[in-house]
Amino acid sequence: MRIAMVSEHADPLAAVGGVDAGGQNVHVAGLAAALAGLGHEVTVYTRRAAAGDPATIAMAPGVTVEHVPAGPPVPLAKDDLLPHMPAFADHLRRRWRASRPDVAHAHFWMSGVAALEAAEDLGVPVAQTFHALGTVKRRWQGSADTSPPERLAIERDVGRRAAAVIATCSDEVRELTAMDVPVDRITVVPCGVDLGLFHPDEAGTRGEPDVRILSIGRLVPRKGVDTVIEALCHVPGARLVIAGGEPGDEDTPRLRALAAARGLAGRVRLAGAVAREDVPALMRSAQVVVTVPWYEPFGMVPVEAMACGVPVVASAVGGHLDTVSGCGMLVPPRRPRLLAAVLRDLLARPELRAALGASGVRRARSRYGWPRVAAQTESVYRSLIGDRLGRLAAAGG
Incomplete structure (x- = not known):
């Protein structure tokens, strides 16, 4: 199968941790490689963000990344990319006319805009994964939402026009149906995890002698790191390590100032960005990983x-309702005192931490390994190709 994967702002080759480089980049890279591992030929189309970007580059066996000339070859915030989607679509149309893919898979709403426009006259079925929905973002961020004002209407149109919508969690299905996306076109396929990289310590030991809580990811306000710092005021003796951010960002000094204002400067360490290959060891060094965003499409x-065997406390939102429920602790977002109570209880009960860690490993291995996720995605693709062939046969084509 020839698969065209469209990821307009999230280059799978980009370093994770920047303003617009995070889970989607990891997902696209992991899914592309896993699909190639099933014997498919995958091309990932992403916007050229630097003049020195090669036109094409081999990412992994069976996976090619193609940098699309759409807009100036400089980094642009994803919220500024919509005007460049016609050029992106024109490039896809030219490439697909020359070598038609069997299926296209668009990641994020603007990728859907470009993919649907390019595929319209070529008969290429388009699967859509949103990764984040504008309706949810606007609900939580209000006037702070920097998305283009037309995003909600366009996103709804993309959802209704795509041949299939691949949601990453059950909560997203509810949001999509509220947008009038036909439920019979929606399939839940979660994001995957690299179980070769993320696994428990083979030696069977984990953690440092002191009580260590880890928060890792982007530091923007919606990720809830402020809530973790506020909670630490009520968790005596614990230290918090915050990993993430980038040089010159405005969030690192903001969080450092908050810790100082709460008298926690000696118990909070902002570690900065961490190389992806170093993340598992960092996770295993903690007694608990805390992630309490206001909202989270998957997480x-x-x-x-969980794959590392570390107990998790997460906000009861979005994808966490699928992934963490039953094998971790869920708390409402933006409730520091409640978070503190859960952390105090968990840190005082090593047997509970061990049980949650073990159940997390079992769930990660049974549901979220990339081979399983790729096979589920492949099944969606095959259904679309079968539908297309059936329509062609019925039309005498």
Whole structure:
């Protein structure tokens, strides 16, 4: 199968941790490689963000990344990319006319805009994964939402026009149906985790002698790191390590100032960005991983921590309701005192931490390994190709 994967702002080759480089980049890279491992030929189309980006580059056996000339070859915030989607679509159309893919899979709403436009006259079925929905973002961020004002209407149109919508969690299905996306076109396929990288310590030991809580990911306000710092005021003796951010960002000094204002400067360490290959060891060094965003379309951090055998406390939102429920602790977002109570209880009960860690490993291995996720995605693709062939046969084509 020839698969065209469209990821307009999330280059699978980009370093994770920047403003617009996170879980989607990891997902696209992992899914592309896993599909190639099933014998498929995958091309990932992403916007050229630097003049030096090669036109094409081999990412893994069977996977090619193609940098699309759409807009100036400089980094642009994803919220500024919509005007460049016609150029992106024109490039896809030219490439697909020359070598038609069997299926296209668009990641994020603007990728859907480009993929649907390019595929319209070529008969290429398009599967859509949103990764985040504008309706949810606007609900939580209000006037702070920097998305283009037309996003909600376009997103709804993309959802209704796509041949299939691949949601990453059951909560997203509810949001999509509220947008009038036909429920019979929606399939839940979660994000995956690299179980070769994220696994428990083979030596059977984990953690440092002191009480260590880890928060890892982007530091923007919606990720809830402020809530973790506020909670630490009520968790005596614990230390908090915050990993993430990038040089010159405005969130690192904001969080450092908050810790100082709460008298926690000696118990909070902002570690900065961590190389992806170093993340598992960092997770295993903690007694608990905390991730309490206001909203979360899926949430890779808890799944990665679970795969490492580390107990997780997460906000009861979005994908966490699928991944963490039953094998971790869920709390409402933006409730620091309640979070503190859960942390105090968990840190005082090593047997509970061990039980949650073991159940997390079992769930990560049974549900979220990339081979399983790729096979589920492949099944959606095959259904679309079968539908297309059936329509062609019925039309005498």
